[in-house]
Amino acid sequence: MTALSFANVGKCYKVRGKDTFWALRDFTLDVEPGEIIGIVGSNGAGKSTLLKIVSRITLPTTGAIVVNGRIGSLLEVGTGFHQELTGLENIYFNGAVIGIPRREIDAHLSDIIDFSGVRDFIDTPVKRYSSGMYTRLAFAIAAHLDVENMFIDEVLAVGDAEFQRKCLAKMGDMAKSGRTILFVSHDMNAITRLCTRAVWLERGCIMSTGDPQKIVQDYITHSVPRGDVVNINTLLDRLPEDPTIKITGIQISQNGNTPNVFFRDYPIKIEINYTVSKTEPGLRVFVRILDDRGTMILRSYHDVKGAMILNPGEYTSTLIIPKEYLSHRNYEISIGALVFNQRACTGNIGEGVRIPIQVETIAPTDCYPEEALTYRPLIEPNLIWETVKDK
Amino acid sequence: MKQTIILPNKWNFFGFKEIPKYKELLWMFIWRDIKIRYKQTLLGIAWVLFQPIAMMIILTLFFGVLIKVPSDGLPYPVFFLSAYITWVIFYDGLMRSYASIVQNTAIITKVYFPRLIIPIAGSLAPLVDFTIAFTLLLVLILIYGLTIPYTIILVPILIVWAISLSFGVGAFMSALNVKYRDVQYAIPFLLMVWMYASPVVYPASLVPPHLHWVYYLNPISWIIDGMRFALFGLPMSTQSVIPAITITGIIIVGGVMFFEYYENKFVDFI
Numbered sequence: 257m258t259a260l261s262f263a264n265v266g267k268c269y270k271v272r273g274k275d276t277f278w279a280l281r282d283f284t285l286d287v288e289p290g291e292i293i294g295i296v297g298s299n300g301a302g303k304s305t306l307l308k309i310v311s312r313i314t315l316p317t318t319g320a321i322v323v324n325g326r327i328g329s330l331l332e333v334g335t336g337f338h339q340e341l342t343g344l345e346n347i348y349f350n351g352a353v354i355g356i357p358r359r360e361i362d363a364h365l366s367d368i369i370d371f372s373g374v375r376d377f378i379d380t381p382v383k384r385y386s387s388g389m390y391t392r393l394a395f396a397i398a399a400h401l402d403v404e405n406m407f408i409d410e411v412l413a414v415g416d417a418e419f420q421r422k423c424l425a426k427m428g429d430m431a432k433s434g435r436t437i438l439f440v441s442h443d444m445n446a447i448t449r450l451c452t453r454a455v456w457l458e459r460g461c462i463m464s465t466g467d468p469q470k471i472v473q474d475y476i477t478h479s480v481p482r483g484d485v486v487n488i489n490t491l492l493d494r495l496p497e498d499p500t501i502k503i504t505g506i507q508i509s510q511n512g513n514t515p516n517v518f519f520r521d522y523p524i525k526i527e528i529n530y531t532v533s534k535t536e537p538g539l540r541v542f543v544r545i546l547d548d549r550g551t552m553i554l555r556s557y558h559d560v561k562g563a564m565i566l567n568p569g570e571y572t573s574t575l576i577i578p579k580e581y582l583s584h585r586n587y588e589i590s591i592g593a594l595v596f597n598q599r600a601c602t603g604n605i606g607e608g609v610r611i612p613i614q615v616e617t618i619a620p621t622d623c624y625p626e627e628a629l630t631y632r633p634l635i636e637p638n639l640i641w642e643t644v645k646d647k
Numbered sequence: 648m649k650q651t652i653i654l655p656n657k658w659n660f661f662g663f664k665e666i667p668k669y670k671e672l673l674w675m676f677i678w679r680d681i682k683i684r685y686k687q688t689l690l691g692i693a694w695v696l697f698q699p700i701a702m703m704i705i706l707t708l709f710f711g712v713l714i715k716v717p718s719d720g721l722p723y724p725v726f727f728l729s730a731y732i733t734w735v736i737f738y739d740g741l742m743r744s745y746a747s748i749v750q751n752t753a754i755i756t757k758v759y760f761p762r763l764i765i766p767i768a769g770s771l772a773p774l775v776d777f778t779i780a781f782t783l784l785l786v787l788i789l790i791y792g793l794t795i796p797y798t799i800i801l802v803p804i805l806i807v808w809a810i811s812l813s814f815g816v817g818a819f820m821s822a823l824n825v826k827y828r829d830v831q832y833a834i835p836f837l838l839m840v841w842m843y844a845s846p847v848v849y850p851a852s853l854v855p856p857h858l859h860w861v862y863y864l865n866p867i868s869w870i871i872d873g874m875r876f877a878l879f880g881l882p883m884s885t886q887s888v889i890p891a892i893t894i895t896g897i898i899i900v901g902g903v904m905f906f907e908y909y910e911n912k913f914v915d916f917i
Contacts, residue, residue: 269915308756308914309653310653311758311759312651312653312759313755313756313757313758313759313914314911314914314915315653315654315655315656315911316653316654316655317655317656318655319655320652320653320654320655321651321652321653322650322651322652322653323650323651323652323653324648324649324650325648325649326649327651327759329757329758329759331756331757331758332757335753335754335757335758336751336753336754336758338679338683340682340683340686340687341679341682341683345679345682348675349675349678349679352671352672352675353672353675353754353758353760354758355758357671358671381686404648
């Protein structure tokens with residue numbers, strides 16, 4: 257017997273009178289008991305609408321859903337928390353709201369308070385709590401919800417790195433206990449780590465369903481990156497004229513594609529096309545990698561293997577950034593040319609063409625699974641370790 | 648294993664049948680309402696006594712002493728208080744329930760439960776205040792040297808009537824308020840007119856007898872007269888009580904039907 261069965265579920269909203277807007281269309285999916293389904297998609301893709309329908313908060317316009325077993329939804333942490341009530345009072349009220357019977361709360365009260373780490377303030381109204389305390393208490397209660405089907409929306413996107421780690425571990429436990437979970441998140445690490453299957457939604461429709469790593473990769477590759485798409489040709493046109501060298505084209509690619517987002521799990525290829533009009537000793541083409549604050553992380557020249565005089569002609573230089581070298585964060589790639597010890601050919605030294613890129617990871621490392629951006633190193637090469645037990 | 652089937656919108660008139668399963672949540676809502684009522688107030692629970700006492704003093708001076716409104720031979724303070732605390736069950740219940748759905752938007756948009764629980768909790772919450780105020784009334788009756796007759800056992804029936812009525816109106820108004828916030832402006836007028844159409848500050852005997860058939864369509868008139876009969880043995884109207892009971896029934900059934908009709912759309916409208 258399936259745990260959840262969606263058949264052609266759709267939700268249509270009326271927008272200002274006559275216009276209609278389909279937030280979700282023809283959603284069909286069967287979920288087996290114990291599956292953890294991750295739902296990814298850009299904002300407005302219909303993820304939250306789906307969770308609201310299956311949680312019975314709003315009704316579908318079309319289709320049908322059959323849910324076997326009790327339903328619990330955690331669409332936010334601390335639903336129904338009242339500012340004037342104390343931590344303890346809110347534990348009972350919030351518990352009742354999300355569906356934890358009072359006797360369960362009584363039985364786990366000590367666990368909940370310990371997990372939240374607010375024991376000293378449990379009789380203080382929550383309006384005096386810091387947002388961290390508030391969130392920890394709320395999650396501690398939610399973690400004790402024990403139903404067959406759980407629908408979770410971005411609950412993990414709160415709190416500091418340490419607390420997020422704790423929450424993910426708790427989610428993992430829930431998953432292992434055989435509960436069926438539908439999980440919406442923008443945190444791709446969480447999706448690939450926790451889910452057994454993923455669904456990619458876009459504009460209300462299912463784009464694809466399947467293995468979380470594959471889906472996350474598809475989603476990231478096709479989704480529009482943060483910020484504007486950079487037109488490399490426009491940047492090239494803006495370069496100052498140089499008597500010796502003209503850069504005519506740049507391609508940054510991975511696995512034969514030119515995606516919006518790169519993966520550190522594959523090599524990144526940078527190809528530079530240029531025309532040299534006269535021989536000038538010391539002419540070099542360079543690539544620099546900068547972090548998102550503009551600090552140079554590394555620099556490399558086309559003749560790194562040995563001096564190479566560029567006689568007049570058309571050239572293509574190719575640079576490969578090996579796999580598992582960059583970290584998952586935002587970088588800027590700066591490409592240009594200079595005459596060694598004399599002048600820069602492409603604007604000020606180090607300027608060149610600056611192309612922002614976003615690097616993600618498909619397989620998060622198990623050591624540091626859910627690090628905040630600020631903890632990520634500038635580069636993360638695959639260094640060689642060996643550990644031997646001596647005694 | 649429990650199976651839930653979710654289908655497109657339909658009029659779920661019997662949605663309230665699910666309420667027994669959510670009994671615990673209903674109690675929690677009532678408990679929370681009571682808990683937060685007088686939080687961060689200096690006088691705290693003393694407000695429950697202060698409000699009726701202050702009203703009693705002001706209105707006794709105004710209607711009893713200055714205007715000399717008749718009070719069927721009773722001391723004006725007990726005459727007024729007996730009606731006032733009964734009226735407040737209805738008034739307070741309605742005030743708490745009509746805005747309750749909108750006030751609980753944050754919960755409604757995140758968790759499912761039968762929404763009717765919210766106005767039910769709203770109309771039950773005044774019981775606590777009433778119990779305290781009623782004790783005050785009994786003390787006052789004894790101070791005035793009156794005796795408490797055995798008909799006092801009728802009081803619970805009258806309270807149930809008042810609460811059911813306030814629940815019926817409250818369910819209707821709370822659903823209407825989700826889409827039309829006009830309700831929050833209309834309610835104070837409605838309640839003011841309703842209060843003066845009921846024998847709260849004056850005795851029903853002041854109303855010309857040929858209008859009694861209209862006057863006693865109002866269930867509150869019966870509830871307050873009933874209260875004065877139960878506590879002081881004042882005579883009841885000779886009109887039939889059936890129309891008022893029927894009207895109460897229509898309000899409750901209509902209110903619940905209307906509520907259940909809109910229940911599934913709350914989240915889309917709110």
